[in-house]
Amino acid sequence: MTDVLILGGTGWLSGRIARRLLVSGSTVMCLARGGRPSPEGASLVLADRDGEDAYDAVSGRDWDHVIDVSSNAAHVAAAVASLGDRAHRWTYVSSMSAYSDDDTVGADETAALHAPAETADDEYGRQKVAAENAVRALGDRALIVRPGLIVGEGDPSDRFGYWAAAFLRAEDAPVLLPPVEGRDVQVIDVEDLAEFIATTTVTGVINTIGDRCRLGDVLDAVRRRAGHRGDTVTATDEWLVEKGVAYWAGERSLPLWLPSGMSGFMTRSNARYHAAGGRLRPLDETIAAVVDDEQARGVDRERRAGLTRTDEIALLQLLD
Template sequence: MRLLVLGGTQFLSRAVAAEAVRRGHDVVCANRGQSGTVPPGVTTVRWDRDQPAPAELTDGDPYDAVVDVARTPSHVRRALAAVPNAHWVFVSTISVYADHGDPAGPGEGRLLPEVTEDLDPMASLENYGGMKVACERLVLEAVPSAAVVRPGLIVGPGDPSGRFAYWARRSTATGDVLAPGRPQDLVQVVDVRDLAAWVVGLAEHRAGGTYDGIAPERPFADLLAACLPDARLVWVDQEFLQAEGVEPWSGPDSIPLWLPRPEYDGMLAHDAGPALEAGLEPRPVDATTRDTRAWLDADPAARITGITTEREAELLARWRAQP
């Protein structure tokens, strides 16, 4: 298979390119060359997607498949115009859903209004999710066959968000660790390598359909037990954390992966069944934790988000001092 990966220098797109090379495919990565390096064994074409596609991209043998992770509608339009006849796998996001309390799955009535302009995706969830909705539609309407994958929280070595890394860093802890919210709250993660392998498989088989690209949900207590097997988890309720100014999800003042309930009951509780039936094979969380910890130990520049251990100790002391 001759595969075009739009990107190939960061996290998921890089993992896709690496997996495709490992399987013996002819892989071309098109990118600006400013965000990292491509895996060994790929051919690189320089392309700033604010500009028309260079002739180097389209000269030569046709592509059998394209993998695109773009979030900007104009970038997707230019890529579709350049490679209109290949099978496409477009990587979207669960942020396309309008109601994160509802994990019910695909359906036009549950999607955000599409945003066809090129806006700042980091300015709001509506911008990011709405532009991804528009990108999905562009792909599905333009090419003869396509799959749309909507991942949830992607984790593992190389994760630029630092969210799962917060817990992987603590994986050898033996003392008290603050666990946010309720033990039974559902969460989902998917290892970047498992997602990449599945995306390559969808390209190989020219598979169609729209999927939530996520591993099965599990109670937060089970995930943290897999991440921190020797720690003593101290569960602290969300009302206390919110009153103390702790942020959810990500950021320097956050406890990562924690989400307010019930408004986010569905965000990390999507139905993984269709993705599993279509070939996604998630590995155990403890394996992802071990490999993420090894990456953190080997790369001093690896990002970790979340509160400091000093702030955590302060919160635990205040929690225990309550009447």
């Protein structure tokens, strides 16, 4: 039986990792601040990772595997210092945002990274780099995975799911699209990522991301699954920016839309992931799950990314 400690374990991705480990017969303990339950079958230790005693309850024993998903470099460094000597294996979930090169198409894990964070206020990508550096001290016991856009049922970021909601709520009315010509997208289903982290024995650094797809093809597939019967209306980059529509994510955005100069951001190499046996389910399967999930959660709910239908209609009227 494998003893696994997940620093987290109650969130969207980490909860799925915990459940997959439990299915394989592992004993799973989650260390988290609280507020959300641990998956059924996993134990939960409440701890504040800002505290000096954060790991006292779990540092007195050996662990077959420690998994950390934090975006706070100080938390990761403290965990490695407290638990690194007691861990046979360590997995850190980093991010494609660690890369500073967003231009090179097909770049692999050797691409340039951002400078590591020096303060708690430094941005997300730099935090991930500093956290990776702390984990690298564990040598060949460590796996660093760099996912890009993680998608699937229950996605709290609302990015990929926005398009399912947009096509569902419009029904036979128009939907506003960003430019798709020459734009790409890479995604990984949360279940595939959780499976890989829970079962692989490889170490090193791996881009855990899906195959490169044309953005237009992906949006067409979502539209078909959603049964949208209306037209699509494409605006230019310049027009959208002028109207205050944001790239990629966040309030009043068009998710998955990127500046034309970021040609490498969603076209990275996933050869190491494939070589390590990483699974990628058919994209249509993921899209079906996302469309069903958006219908269940409500297409007009408050979202963390995208346009409201009211904003979208107003923009469409300006394009007439």
